[in-house]
Amino acid sequence: MSEVQISACPACVAAPAAEEAAHARDVRDTRFVLSLPAIYCAACISGVERELTKQPGVRAARVNLTLKRAQVEADEDVSVDTLIGALTRAGYEAYELDAGAISATETDKKGRAILTRIAVSGFAMMNVMLLSIAVWSGASDVTRDMFHWISAAIALPAIAYAAQPFFGSAWTALKAKRLNMDVPISLAILLAGGMSLFETMESGRHAYFDAALSLTFFLLAGRYLDYRTRSVARSAAEELAALEVPRATLADGTVVSITDLAKGALVRVVPGARVPVDGIVVEGASELDRSLLTGESLPVEAGLDTIVSAGEVNLTGPLVVKVTAAGEDSSLHRMADLVAMAETSRNKYTSLADRAAQIYAPAVHILSLAAFIGWMIATGDVRHSLNIAVAVLIITCPCALGLAVPAVTTAASGRLFRAGMLIKSATALERLAEVDTVVFDKTGTLTEGKPELSNLRDIPPQARGVAMALAAGSAHPLSAALYDATRAADVTPANVTNIVEVPGQGVEGALNGETVRLGRATWLGAEALSQTATYLKIGEEAPVAFAFVDHLRDGAAEAVAALKLQGKDVVLLSGDAPAAVADIAKRIGIEAWDAECLPETKALRVGELTRSGRKVLMVGDGLNDTAALAAAHVSISPASALEATRVVSDMVLLGKTLAPLGEATQVAVSATKRIKENFNIATLYNLIAVPIALAGFATPLAAALAMSFSSITVSLNALRLRGKP
């Protein structure tokens, strides 16, 4: 705008301009969230923060050690890659997280609400307990009445506020004509409060305000443990999803979010990148790694008009893909939807706690009612009978039960989380404990999907040097593996000149005036082997084959050995070629294996095993495993798996190693044992306390003692899990 605008109201022009300027500054405040999986100590915090603030344009950085994340406030021109690069150079592993996919605030609010309720009930409990001690130690007449009144004044508002979660849950259960654990809890709390208030007015001897409050306090503590375990799992799962920042590069170089892509748009996929959309290749030639989708470890050729799907990895040349479906419509997403439907079938599993509640809740109500009716018939005193019925309700109230399960699952999942395993489903531990057969997928699960040169010894020395020189000029995974292997064997590269990469075919160069080529069999006119291989042709000589095997995943052999030691059957089902599968099975020590399995075959095999009474644990990573994962009793997938696959799995392995598998099954077994032990302890307490209450000897002191002792015993029993298995 070159002309000077004359305005009757200069402020009208200035104000929006100022607003715009202020707004522009807002937008420039890019906030990055980085995941830092390897940090653990005080030095890491200051190291990361110092390294980040040292970068030009970074205004502030804050590390959260509990979540292992860093939040960065920076100018717009700062790119995430430079930050990640700087951190990696300083020795801290870092990944970008999609800030939109992480919703920390909502869950935090819920956690804080439970904490506040615990604080209120704890405060009220302590005060009322102190007053109660005076009553128990012999305060009488007016003093006792005064103490009861003060207790009532503290306890009733505290209960009305703190016990709301139980009332709410009990009400929804009753509305649906069901009984859950919260029904006897709410009834006990309400009756104890009401009965005590009545006794106080009549200046009676027994008031149960302290019992009602400690019940609320202990049960809220159990709720909080339960909530914490789940929120840790949820935030870690969210983090995995957020790691895949959904972006695509358009043909003109601009980077856009996948949700903004329209059908027909042209997307560039560079070598090494995952194809973000479904589409058709319109330009370029390359090879695609489809192992995540099909389980094949052999790359497929891609050229003009090849149909590609989201989730495949482009290996050699750049491709331009015309989008046919993106985001929600892509084949990946459709698969995830199918899986979500399959999921519901497994939710039929009833947890130990629910099974206990189904017996427990009616039993308590009947017992309490029987006590009331029995004493009514015997004495005809309504007040006394009601008092005894309330005492029975309070003493049998599942205080220990409410703590028993959350305390055990918290201890167990905390331990597995430290070992690198994330438990997503609440009942996964119990189901894992029942497993007797383990089915593994090969590519990406037992192996890393990373090739390893296997026949260097059979290759003539001259060919080794030429191959090394050619491999150095290419970024193809086979070339990289070949280069690494030859360098490790101290091969000297030959003097190959004019090295050019022929996309989708291989690398070409000149050696002493002869053309040398390293690449696909068809390109060189060689006969292709049955396994992954690349071929070298020097001049007119016969081609030399370099064969590759899959690199075993860290801890795979240990995990299989540990599972076999525990007496579980181990099966390998793969979509790959028989030769490759047989090789891996032999190396890792699995006798039962099957190759060339279609996704349906895998699910079918798992279904067959289930029907024959086996409890199957499926470990897999690819899209071809999802159906089998959903069909299995429990499922585990590595963090490198596709999001759709991780969604189906009950557990996710966070690290690169498979070694925690053996420990996980052991921890699951001992966790289930502890839960059952805790139920037994709680039952034992009830067996002693209920006759006393029924006989009318229960005092508020006895109720308080029974409740505290049983809660402390089950918590301590649960904590034993943190140490040895």
Added chain:
Amino acid sequence: MNVLVYLIPISIFLGGLGLAGFFWSIRSRQYDDPDGDANRILTGDYDDHPKP
């Protein structure tokens, strides 16, 4: 026993003070990063001067 008239309100008030303190600590997000806070106290980064 008349001393109770003072002692009970005082004890409840002191307890209430603790409760208020706890509410404040929840509000000011002191439970968001317990591991980090436990470790931060060990660093010597801002011992000589406050964080800029």
